[in-house]
Amino acid sequence: MAPPFLRVAVIDENALRAAILVEGLRAAGHTEIEVIASTASLLRRLTEIDPDVIIIDLQNPSRDVLEQMFQVSRVVSRPVAMFVDQSDGDMIQAAVDAGVSAYIVDGLRMERVKPIVDMAVSRFNAFERLQRELDTAKSQLEERKIIERAKGILMKSRGLGEEEAYALMRQTAMNEKRRMADIARSVVTAAALLGQ
Amino acid sequence: MTAPATTSGLARPAQVRGNEARLVRAGFIPLIDIAVLVAAVEVGFAAREGLELQLIRDVSWSNIRDRLAFRQFDVAHMLSPMAVASVLGIGSNPYPSFAPFALGRGGNAITLSIALYRDMQAMCGLKGDEDALTNARALKDVIDRRRAEGKPPPVFAMTYPFSSHNYEFRFWMASAGIHPDRDVIMTVVPPPLTADALAMGAIDGFCVNAPWNIMAVESGVGRIVATKPDIWPSAPEKVLGVRPDWAEANPESLMRLIVALDAAARWCDTPENHADLAVMLSGENYVGASPRMLERLLAGDLTVDPDGRHRSIPGYFTFHGQHANFPWLSQALWTYSQMVRWGQVEHRAEQAAVAASAYRPDIYRAALAGAAIAFPPADSKVEGLQNDGFIDGRIFDPARLDAYIGDFKLRTEPGTSNTPF
Numbered sequence: 001m002a003p004p005f006l007r008v009a010v011i012d013e014n015a016l017r018a019a020i021l022v023e024g025l026r027a028a029g030h031t032e033i034e035v036i037a038s039t040a041s042l043l044r045r046l047t048e049i050d051p052d053v054i055i056i057d058l059q060n061p062s063r064d065v066l067e068q069m070f071q072v073s074r075v076v077s078r079p080v081a082m083f084v085d086q087s088d089g090d091m092i093q094a095a096v097d098a099g100v101s102a103y104i105v106d107g108l109r110m111e112r113v114k115p116i117v118d119m120a121v122s123r124f125n126a127f128e129r130l131q132r133e134l135d136t137a138k139s140q141l142e143e144r145k146i147i148e149r150a151k152g153i154l155m156k157s158r159g160l161g162e163e164e165a166y167a168l169m170r171q172t173a174m175n176e177k178r179r180m181a182d183i184a185r186s187v188v189t190a191a192a193l194l195g196q
Numbered sequence: 197m198t199a200p201a202t203t204s205g206l207a208r209p210a211q212v213r214g215n216e217a218r219l220v221r222a223g224f225i226p227l228i229d230i231a232v233l234v235a236a237v238e239v240g241f242a243a244r245e246g247l248e249l250q251l252i253r254d255v256s257w258s259n260i261r262d263r264l265a266f267r268q269f270d271v272a273h274m275l276s277p278m279a280v281a282s283v284l285g286i287g288s289n290p291y292p293s294f295a296p297f298a299l300g301r302g303g304n305a306i307t308l309s310i311a312l313y314r315d316m317q318a319m320c321g322l323k324g325d326e327d328a329l330t331n332a333r334a335l336k337d338v339i340d341r342r343r344a345e346g347k348p349p350p351v352f353a354m355t356y357p358f359s360s361h362n363y364e365f366r367f368w369m370a371s372a373g374i375h376p377d378r379d380v381i382m383t384v385v386p387p388p389l390t391a392d393a394l395a396m397g398a399i400d401g402f403c404v405n406a407p408w409n410i411m412a413v414e415s416g417v418g419r420i421v422a423t424k425p426d427i428w429p430s431a432p433e434k435v436l437g438v439r440p441d442w443a444e445a446n447p448e449s450l451m452r453l454i455v456a457l458d459a460a461a462r463w464c465d466t467p468e469n470h471a472d473l474a475v476m477l478s479g480e481n482y483v484g485a486s487p488r489m490l491e492r493l494l495a496g497d498l499t500v501d502p503d504g505r506h507r508s509i510p511g512y513f514t515f516h517g518q519h520a521n522f523p524w525l526s527q528a529l530w531t532y533s534q535m536v537r538w539g540q541v542e543h544r545a546e547q548a549a550v551a552a553s554a555y556r557p558d559i560y561r562a563a564l565a566g567a568a569i570a571f572p573p574a575d576s577k578v579e580g581l582q583n584d585g586f587i588d589g590r591i592f593d594p595a596r597l598d599a600y601i602g603d604f605k606l607r608t609e610p611g612t613s614n615t616p617f
Contacts, residue, residue, distance in 0.1 A: 101258075
């Protein structure tokens with residue numbers, strides 16, 4: 001007989017990351033998953049859900065709030081930090097590196113929880129990669145935009161053609177050993193200061 | 197950040213011997229009392245000892261504890277009661293750590309919502325210059341009246357169950373007969389969220405370190421009613437928490453770190469350096485607050501009421517003087533007495549000995565043996581004497597621990613704290 005499903009509470013203010021994790025857990029057959037996005041009613045929600053496992057990201061300051069709840073509350077069954085059971089050092093290391101923390105109802109066997117934590121780790125890592133790619137794309141776009149603006153300013157104020165303006169910035173960047181986007185930013189700032 | 201001109205006099209870096217790590221990773225929470233660690237990096241005291249001290253900002257004390265346990269940090273800016281809790285094995289991941297150096301004193305204050313304070317004024321005729329005990333008594337009157345009117349108790353926040361803030365807030369209330377587990381609801385709010393939580397009415401007051409109290413006052417939502425020196429001037433605050441296996445593998449690095457922090461603490465205690473220190477701390481990577489506000493706080497100048505009332509508190513921050521860095525066993529034991537008082541741990545003689553072992557004055561003395569420093573004659577002392585009195589007027593003699601704990605009228609038995617949610 002398969003063991004009954006575990007109830008999982010995901011505390012994450014990042015809705016996108018929470019959604020990615022929930023989708024992964026659902027695909028793995030876990031159906032009882034609740035996301036708590038706001039920490040304002042944390043204990044009430046946890047009392048309602050009565051989870052077997054709580055997944056919370058390490059960047060969430062509410063970890064200290066949980067700590068206090070576990071100290072004083074008799075409502076939520078006593079969860080313990082997954083870190084307490086140090087038998088699976090690799091898993092814990094991976095979780096800390098990915099920024100995942102889990103609280104597990106005392107007495108629950110680690111084998112049952114491991115797939116959930118592993119899933120959280122891999123989804124957190126995937127989200128992190130996604131975020132990095134997005135950030136890179138965004139900053140590349142912004143740099144292209146600022147270079148375009150600087151080019152326009154140079155063309156107008158110095159009467160240069162498009163290619164000449166571009167070449168001038170590239171040469172300056174090479175001479176000063178700076179990035180072209182930085183040169184472009186200086187041009188735009190200077191133009192703003194000079195009221196152009 | 198460029199180091200201020202004071203670095204020019206520093207000697208060339210010393211070399212750390214053998215295979216010991218030069219890099220020391222230290223976790224911290226953005227609060228003014230990271231000053232000693234920041235000065236050790238920015239002014240160059242750590243580099244002079246041949247160490248590369250890397251400060252890593254974090255968001256919760258639980259993270260500080262866990263990242264220390266899982267070797268992402270070697271040492272950490274830590275609440276002094278965290279070290280005591282860790283050796284007692286209480287809390288959710290009680291990995292033992294120890295404190296060989298205190299990072300200074302001061303910085304805490306208790307702030308109530310403006311609405312609650314104005315109630316206290318109306319009911320008890322407070323003019324605004326009353327002392328902390330009078331304010332606590334006025335709070336008791338308001339709480340009693342609200343209870344008689346069938347209104348819910350106020351909700352008060354601190355930052356962590358094992359924190360100076362928790363024990364000081366409770367001590368202040370209890371000094372006026374308010375029972376923190378029966379008459380009010382105690383909860384946790386992370387420091388950067390305290391002013392917002394007060395503004396939204398989610399809480400009615402909080403106890404937290406600087407700069408969050410005056411941020412709440414200056415944004416018009418809070419009123420400071422007590423500061424740490426009002427409750428107990430030399431109350432322990434943050435300590436350097438150390439991971440035992442790191443210390444074992446890097447004994448010389450630990451000694452050098454303590455030497456560097458001692459020099460940094462002296463530097464931080466010098467008023468002429470406060471302007472530089474405020475600029476350093478103001479960076480987004482550290483505290484992220486305005487340098488002018490930080491400088492005022494370092495000088496002990498606090499706006500206590502949005503109406504503009506100020507208090508000047510000499511020694512509001514003490515980073516080095518008066519043995520502020522010494523890890524007094526008596527202070528670890530006082531923390532323990534409060535843990536027992538509020539039902540976090542059961543009192544047994546051997547537990548007390550374990551609690552005291554969180555503080556390591558022996559390491560402090562060994563590390564600074566060659567420094568020009570006046571050591572206290574003993575590792576423990578009677579606390580609360582002369583100009584260092586507790587708000588309840590009692591003294592704490594660690595040799596009479598049982599009697600001290602037994603004489604508290606207001607206390608909570610283990611396992612019986614209410615469920616205040």
